[in-house]
Amino acid sequence: MLEINDLHVSIDGKEILKGIDLTVNAGEVHAIMGPNGSGKSTLTRVLAGHPSCRVTGGSVTYEGKDLLAMSIEDRARAGVFLAFQYPIDIPGVNNTYFLRSALNEVRRSRGLEELDAVDFLTVLREKMKIVEMNESFLARPVNEGFSGGEKKRNEILQMAVLEPKLAVLDETDSGLDIDALRVVAGGVNRMRSPERAILLVTHYQRLLDYITPDRVHVLMEGKVVLSGEKELALHLEEKGYAWVKEP
């Protein structure tokens, strides 16, 4: 589904990703771990098409297509979803309206009929159960005045509504208390399916107590330095990232 080859990315003229290779197949959950500043967030952002990321080399192929040549919205319409580490406040824009606009754009691009307000609400209520979200969030402006945990739940809700093929989660566990973490992880687990790939970016192992990855990769200084099975995450937790560097 996703194939990253020798990807080099600079931000503000500084090279952050220095040759990433990664292959993710449908149905798999991959965890990307690494210390701060290793390039984890940049990797998620370049996949979503953030304008600050300048690709200086390599390629990203998504379902056989050149992902890097696609616009931000076309990536989303093709099924790529990024759950933001720091979700953006959108003052004055109602959460329900936002979600319906997004879903209808995605549906339109897939040749499906748009949902009207009533049908959409039925879908939305169903999805909200997944993240145990209160109805009062629907009438509020997107992310405005939400606590950190509420914002992360809102990201997972968006993911559940848009039903992406490739979900990229950027430190969705950061800043969550244990209850919120359980809810968010539960939401992600319910999204697991043979047709969907999930890329989990995380600093800590604790998220992986709830979501069992198929593969774990360690990112350091802009490169994948180690890949392994889920046990690798436990090993990292125990020994710290410095251990990877040791010969």
Place this chain on the structure above:
Amino acid sequence: MNDTPELQPYVDAYEKLSPQRLKEPDWFRVMRDEAMRSFLDKGFPKRGDEAWRYTDLSAVTGARFIVEPMTSRFVSGGVRFLKPSLKANFLFFINGQFQPHISGIPAGVRVIPLPEAGNDEGFRRAITRLFTDEMDSLQSLNFGLGMDGVFIDVPDGAAPDCPFYVIHWSDAHGALCQPKILLAAGTDARVALVEDFRGAEGKMYFSNTFTGATLAKGAAVQYYKIQSESRASCHTAAMKALQEEGSDLLSVSLAIGGKIARHTLSVKFGGAGAAARVLGLSLGADRQVLDHVTGIDHASPGCKSDQLFKSILAGAARGVFTGKVLVRRGAQKTDAHQSSKNLLLSETAKADARPQLEILADDVKCAHGAAVGQLEEDPVFYLRSRGIGEKEARRILAAGFANEVTDAIPLESLRELAGVRTDEKLGEMEAEA
């Protein structure tokens, strides 16, 4: 007296009106004379006037307007199509003339057309309080030459179950439309007044209107204005509220139409514990100049004013906000807040914000802020990353920016109407972004 030839037509018009003026009671005639004198003295605002620094009225002052009542291309019943679908007591004006036969007047409230109001004691009390020497020359022009209008008298404790909705329709090229709407809200009365200005596109006319409200003790007034005049027209409106003890005003002004438009709002707190929440939104396209001026006079202690004025500007449009707050000596425990936020959608659009605070009391809470900027890129990215196209993302964000003003309208049907008008204009502005 200002002896300029451009004012001669107004002198002539005043003469022509003398048969009508003679029918008015003495005190009214004296007021008119005084207003007319003041207008001729000051003349139209000039480019050099500090209060008109960004808003050039020379297009108006150079033009010849027709002061006499002008007929509309509509048989007056035809303007009913302008009625939005909401529950209200509709009052119609065509080219500045009140249309009593098609207007709805509910029981329990007196709505008196201006020519007949002269003998009404309530009207006399209200208008003499609102007529002061602080008026600018345009307000004087309205008081001097404006013959038509209505007086709405809401008695003590009354609360009409739906708003008064005034539709001002103008379609006569060269018309000078000068209606006056006066609202007297009695003790603890609750009332909502809407003014909706519409015009035939392409018609060059001049609306110079006056709206006055007196709020007795404990009264609550909501005032909404939607200005969608013809884009060839000039619109200058003054709204003045006199608030007594514990009264409450909510005022929302949407500036959408007009070539040059200014809305001036003055509030005077004449009793303790009164509050005014005042909001405005200007949506400018092309070469429109949309100007909001406020003056909040904290003349009594313990009053609260909260102002939010926003503009979204595309093309080569210009938005102006001038916000005066005066806290008089002795107006302790004043709480005054003012904010101006401006969103520029093009390189050539321009916004100016001028806060003017004069604080003469020491135990007060006053804050103001002004911001001018473009749409931030992070929210655009966020929306696009959810599949929303770039143009649509920018439209949604601009609408969200506007919503902060329209969301303050508690009447749902009216909030929706304001949203529709806002979206229409934003759709047009998108092309100029």
